[in-house]
Amino acid sequence: YVTGYADKALEYYTSASDVFRELGEDLMLSKVQNNIGILYYEDKDYEEALKYYNVAIQGYQRSGDELAICATYGNMSLCFFELDQIESAFDYIHRSRIFAIKNGSIVDEISAYVNIGAFYIGTMQLDSANYYLSKALIKAKGNNLKPLIEEAYYELTNLFSVKGEYETAFAFQLKYYELHDEMHEENSKLRIQKLMSSYEQTLK
Numbered sequence: 001y002v003t004g005y006a007d008k009a010l011e012y013y014t015s016a017s018d019v020f021r022e023l024g025e026d027l028m029l030s031k032v033q034n035n036i037g038i039l040y041y042e043d044k045d046y047e048e049a050l051k052y053y054n055v056a057i058q059g060y061q062r063s064g065d066e067l068a069i070c071a072t073y074g075n076m077s078l079c080f081f082e083l084d085q086i087e088s089a090f091d092y093i094h095r096s097r098i099f100a101i102k103n104g105s106i107v108d109e110i111s112a113y114v115n116i117g118a119f120y121i122g123t124m125q126l127d128s129a130n131y132y133l134s135k136a137l138i139k140a141k142g143n144n145l146k147p148l149i150e151e152a153y154y155e156l157t158n159l160f161s162v163k164g165e166y167e168t169a170f171a172f173q174l175k176y177y178e179l180h181d182e183m184h185e186e187n188s189k190l191r192i193q194k195l196m197s198s199y200e201q202t203l204k
Contacts, residue, residue, distance in 0.1 A: 006039050013039070030059030034072055046079040053079070070099035070108050074115065081119055089119055110139050110148045118155050121162060129159050150179050 013036045020029040037052035053076045060068040077092035093115050100108035113136035120129035133156050140148035153176035160169035 006043065010036065010039055026059045027063040027065060030056040030063070030065075030068065033059065034068070034075070037072075037075060041075065041079060044082070046082050050076060050079050066099050066103050067105055067108070070096050070103065070105065073099065074108070074112060077115060077119075081122065086119070086123060090116070093119065106139065106143055107145060107148065110136050110143075110145065111151075113139070114148065114151045114155055117152075117159070121155065121159050124162075126159060126163055129155075133159060146179060146183055150176060150183065153179065 013032050016032050017029060017036075020026075020032060033052045034056035037049045037056060040046070040049035040052065053072050056072050057069060057076075060066075060072065073092045073096035077089045077096065080086075080092060081089035093112055097109060097112035097116070100106075100112055113132045117129045117131075117133035117136060120126070120132065133152055137149065137152040137156070140146075140152055153172050157169050157172040157176060160166070160172060163169075
């Protein structure tokens, strides 16, 4: 069962679902259903998560929101992988990739490549994993998408550890931690700047 803070979130989302259903707000209802799916995924209830993702997909299809479909297909692929339904996992992550490319979403495209690479590591298809993770890293660097660069470094560390190439794995791990610390520092500076700005506004 969903527990802790997620329990309150589930209660809120369930109430919101009832409201949007009564109002006929199909798109908003789908977004809420997707969020409920995420809660169940995080609680490792993958079958229940898939039920909500499927409902969300139906609404997104009716409203024509292809980027939302793209993201939800990606979410579904993670559930299938955890359930050891490998063929479905690859099917849905490639669906997500296709929608990302069609709609020009470079973030979703790179995210799909990272997940495909991770799936290939999990199925010990290491050359294929290297291909997709290298592709993800090149595209992420080319677009200066630091969170996705970080994800690619993380999975490349896993890949080369599994391959027994520990020196290369360690090199990627260092890159991962360096970027992680850099991003954390940047976020901390932004938070401080916002706090200072708010404080200065109160003095005026």
